Amino acid sequence: MFYDTFVKLCEEKRLTPTEVIKDLGMSSATVTRWKQGTSSPNMNTLYMISDYFQVPVCLLFGMMDAQGQIKYCPFQNDNTDMAKRHAIFEMLVTAEGEDLDKIYRISQIILETEN
Numbered sequence: 001m002f003y004d005t006f007v008k009l010c011e012e013k014r015l016t017p018t019e020v021i022k023d024l025g026m027s028s029a030t031v032t033r034w035k036q037g038t039s040s041p042n043m044n045t046l047y048m049i050s051d052y053f054q055v056p057v058c059l060l061f062g063m064m065d066a067q068g069q070i071k072y073c074p075f076q077n078d079n080t081d082m083a084k085r086h087a088i089f090e091m092l093v094t095a096e097g098e099d100l101d102k103i104y105r106i107s108q109i110i111l112e113t114e115n
Helices: 002-012 017-023 028-036 043-053 081-094 097-114
Strands: none
Touching: 002 017, 002 028, 002 043, 017 028, 017 043, 081 097
8 A cells, every 4th residue: 555655646746766766865676665665665765755755644544535535445444454454544644732732641651651
C-alpha cells in the first residue's frame, strides 16, 4: 500500500522513486526494500516524504483520500497488533483540542513508566 502511493506521488511530480529518495538523502536500496515489502519507512522518513510531497502522512498509507477524509478501516473488528496500530494512528490523525491533549498525556505516562 505505502509503496504504491509513494510511486503515484513520484509520478505526479514526474520523478522516479530513486530520485526522490536521493533528494531526501537516502539510498536507492531503501526503495527496493519498500517495493519488495521487506521494510517500511519509519516515522521520521514518513514525515520527510510527507513534507516533500506536501501531503498528510496518513495519505501515504491510503488511510485518507485526496479530500482529507479518513477511509474505512479494514481492521475495524480485528484485534491484531496491526489493527491496534491503525486504530491509534487514526485517533492521532483525527484528534483535536482536548482529545489530542489527552492522547499526549497518556503517551507521556506510558513513556515515563517504561523508563
